[in-house]
Amino acid sequence: MAKELAGAVAVVTGGSSGIGRACARLLAARGAKVYVLARSKERLAAAVEEIEQAGGFGEVLVADVASPEELAQAAAKVRAAGESVDILIAGAGIMDLGPADQMPLSQYEAMMRVNYLGVVSTVQSFLPLVKEGRWKRIAIVSSLAARVSPPYFGAYSASKAAVTGFAHALRQELAREGIRVTLVHPGPAATPLVDGYIGGEYYPVPPGVPVISPDQVARAVWRGIQKGRREVFVPRRLAVTAWLAGIAPGAVDGTYRLLDRGKRGK
Template structure:
């Protein structure tokens, strides 16, 4: 069913992983896809794949942490299409470290892309959303913004910031009939985490699966269609996410109980600066 025929969907972070899969899903349902990310070559590969499947797509290269880049991309969208019906923000970088070994440059980059990038894009594209028919914005956050393990100081902080931004923005835009939703997945099998998952700084306790991109993309599409406020994936983690938000110490307790030698494992990863 062509749910999105003649609608304009902007996918930020659409060159790989969740963003790419989301772009394919929206294109299959009739949307005109606009992809935004830094690497134009990878974006063009996604454009070619969408067109091969009979869809419509265009790509604009932009660094979302750079306001001028974002302004140029949005200006081109306005000149060509005049409106945006759906915005999906899935751009992110992933960085794990103990605090003492933290690379401040990478930590700041996490905030620049995961949080400030969303602010830049939202601020510039809102006038086009107001001209759209569906008026929907969905952000990909993270389960780690509620269930936060150790070594996630840079990544989780950026996702906590994004979550706060979304909760406030939703209230600002509700009177205008603009939908603001968030999809909060647990770990997803993408290039973003492939170098860290299952290693000592990213141990998963029992009951936390590694998701594929397809159900996350379907969740994003469903969030737009049903105008959901929030979707936690996998859905069976919803209660855990709510409990962790209310009682953060539950996360610490669960890790210590379920992962043998957890405290010892943490201590082994901490690299202290030499004096």
């Protein structure tokens, strides 16, 4: 029986690690040829090898999403191969946490460049190819932190709130052309991004919030793409948390105050 994505082409930014790599594996297992895009050639090659060992097709695109020129070259490489893009997943991202007043401005800027402007440039570079594709799907990986901004998350949350604002507008503009945009808000996931942070001073995980696997996120991204969902929270119940944070920000303050007191034993 033919796989559901047989003949389809996907591009996954951040495809060499964590959530992006899990998305790339999942799409390749369903028959898509997957271009994985990131900066480290070695880690990209390892991701492609993993895909190919599982019987799929992968290709490396080395590019920094903070460079519109490198992204344009990456898109040109896909075009030169005579391919369009059915599914684009913008998953590349970075995170740095710390006190708002001590975090260097350069770090605020770096997260804006990658997490926000990097997604804008990714969409601008690959959109012509998505318009020519059959599936016409874009998934943008934001974060629960776009909607719930805990202490020490200021710079990261701001970059994710920026990309969230972008994605909501983009979805409405592209709907006219039959392109569906799915905005994904994962909660904490066990990936290299959070190594050294999670459970520590700047990243206490509130009780009841699970640390999920990148594969769980990838499955939710895929369901969102298949159904053309506007927004996906992973796990789903975090949608309630996001809504509550919007209407009762004091509840978020109270939760993190309690966590802080618990940590200090007060």
